[in-house]
Amino acid sequence: MNHLSSLRDYLDALAKLDDLRVIDDEVDAELEIGAIARYATEHRAPAHLLSRVRGFTPGFRVLTAPAAYSSVPDTPYARVALSLGLDPDTRPLRLLDGLVAAQSAAPIPPVTVASGPCQENVLLGADADLTRFPFPLLHHGDGGRYVNTIGTFVLRSPDRRWTNWGLARAMLHDSHRMATFTGSPQHIGVIDDMWRERGERTPFALVLGAEPAVPFVSTMSLPEEVDEAAYLGAYYGRPVELVRCRTVDLEVPATAEIVIEGYINHDELIPEGPMGEFAGYIPDWQVELPAYTVTAITHRDDPIMPVVCAGKPVDEDHTLVGLTHSARWTHYLREAGLPIAASWMIPETAVHVLAVTVDRDWRERTGFTSSEQLCRAIGEACDAFPHGGWWVTRIMVLDHDIDPTDLRDVLWGFATRSHPTTGIHVLPDTAIMHLMVCYTDAERETGRGPTVLFDCLREDDLNIASFAENYPQAVQERTRQLLAGARPLGDVL
Template sequence: MKHLPSLRDYLDALADIDDLHVIDEEVDAELEIGAIARHTTEHGGPAQLLSRIRGHRPGFRVLAAPAALSSRPGSPYARAALSLGRGADTPPLALMDGLVAAQAAAPVPPVVVPSGKCQENVLLGEDADLTRFPFPFLHQGDGGRYANTIGTFVLRSPDRRWTNWGIARAMLHDAHRMATFTGSPQHIGVIDDLWRERGERTPFALVLGAEPAVSFVSAMSLPEETDEAAFLGAYFGKPLELVRCKTVDLEVPASAEIVIEGYIDHDDRIPEGPMGEMAGYIPEAHSWLLPAYHVTAITHRNDPIMPVVCAGKPVDEDHTLIGLTHSARWTHYLREAGIPVAAAWMIPETAVHVLAVTVDADWRETTSFTSSQELSRAIGEACNAFPHGGWWITRIMVLDHDLDPTDLRDVLWGFATRSHPSDGIHVVRDTAIMHLMVCYTDEERAAGTGPTVVFDCIGDPSLRSTAFADNYPQDVQQRALALIAGGLPPAAGIA
């Protein structure tokens, strides 16, 4: 495992696999950054490093599509793999296995070092001006420029027992204030509630451009009171390096590109939204009045690089980060609940609305479930009970072990041919849902509850697949592969 300790190390790794493109021409923060990010995301292009942003001093750079699907042939999850210290060609289920294993490992707390590159430049008070930075206006229909789309908020509970890293969008309001759409049950919202209940302002830090694994763990929704920094320490087998902030009692990754410090003023409410979001749509044109995040300091590296995600039609970072990390959470949770799960995969192409669950081949012999319908219902009920997880899912597909849940061909084949059109459906009523899910009614989104559908896609065990890996003896498979590998190319002049 190769731990990349900074965003710049990550960019070097992307360049090594030809998955980074540098744009030296001047780019406008008004829609052009968003358009570049959207196009390269939707068409599987390389990450885009924008070197010159109109109206901002030379040296301020933007990285578009930092963790979207890769342009590397045959390895769409190469950016995720490099971020998590694995080889670029590591398949997604293997990446998920590492995240599953780390959930059972002993935490490795971070170490606080005396200084870090994130504080090469320190702006305090009036000099901590957000408008110095090229925060983009991403979509037509957004309510404003967004200061955060993939950065990590750091909050700590008043008793100092729990430090949480989480991702939330943040809209620029003026030179010293942002509005951030957070709230319970999101963990940074839970911590903010603790401060508000005490009648105190909430200290925060917003980390932009940390080492690449930070974004993945910040999106992972680990159990309450889990320290994400210590989880990453366990994952990599060594502690992360943090530095103390300048104006708040928090620590942040030492190699980060930009850190914004401040406090949440619950009495100062400012507008936020709308914004094009992970479901792929611009919501109705209204905004919310949310507590203001007041800025007290900004620190940054020389020539800082600001990662930007333009959320929308899948697959972008909203789907790769959430899909991969939540799949690891789902797999671990369902196994702990006694479900015979081979893998659980939140399908990024569905805007992470659909969970594909494959079950162990021997579930009929090793469990007490008497039918696939009973097993599917149990999976649906377990998903509904998953704290801080079930609200992402609108549909669950329960599939046989011979199908790869990360392969859409397998998932659709299993769904279409093994799920009975009427009897293969189980509806779980009144599950927690997210307000961003436009497939629900206005009333359901306002209430935060709606139905989740479970599809029983487990086939009759007597079915015989015609697939290459299933149908042919091993010696025939090996002979066929050898013949294919040694065959003549078309240019050899076949008559």
């Protein structure tokens, strides 16, 4: 495993893949940064490093599409794989292996070091001015410029027992305040509630441009009171290095590009939103949220600010959430005693659809007499999944031969194995997310609505007409040899 311990190491790796471009022309923070990110995301172009932003200090740089699908042919998950310390051609299902295994491994707590590049420049008090930085207006219709789209908030419980890393959007309000859309049951909100109940401000740090694995674990919805830093240590087999903040009692990744420190003021409300979101739409509402007041900003020399422009799939909202929650679903459902081969939140569905494949011997292992019983058990377990069940509107339960990361496989299995009427089961009252436009206003208001199960399991054994399933191993090997030795047509004709 190649642990890339800084964003700059990651950019070097992207450059070696020829999956990074630099734009030296001056770019406007109003819509142009967002448009570059959105175009590159939708067209699977390289990531872009914007070296000049109009009206801002030379040297302040922006990175767009940092973990979207890669431009490298046949390896859409190359950026994700590199972020997680793996070879760029690692197949999607293999990306889950380490993330699943680390959930059962002993945590390795982080270590605090004396100093780090993230504090090469320290701005305090009035100098800690958010408007110095090229935070962009991403979409036409957003309520303002967004300070955070892929950065990590660090909060700690008042008793210091639990430190949470979580990802939440944050909108610029003025030079020292921003509004963040979060609340319980999100873990950032759970910890914030603890401080609120004590009548105290909540200390926070916002980390922009940490080492590339940090945003992934920050979206993972690990169980309550599990520290993401210790989980990441378990994943890599060694501790993550942190440094102490300057004005709050928190620690942050030492190689981060920018760190914003401050306190959440619960009695001061400021507007947040609207903003283009992961479902691919821009809502028309704005809310009043507690002000995140800045006390310090530290940054590296010539800092790089990663930016995600959320919208129509597939962007980082879908690669980060899709991969990490797939690892959580797989581990969780197996722990529940279900015969799960793999779970995959399909990025192309804006992570609304969960594809679950089950082991060949599911009947013997579960004692279920019908596939409907298994499907309903999976659906009910998903609804009960703490801090995550609301992501899914539809669940496809598929046979073991289907690769849930391959859309061609999933659509084939769905279309040919799910009966058009009896293959559909409904859980009428499940947790849902208010940002999902497929639900009614009333359902989004209450956070409750239906989840649909598609039973794509066959009771009979299928004789599948595919290369891997139909031909003897010796014939497969001989076929590969023949194909490898094939030559161009040349002048034969």
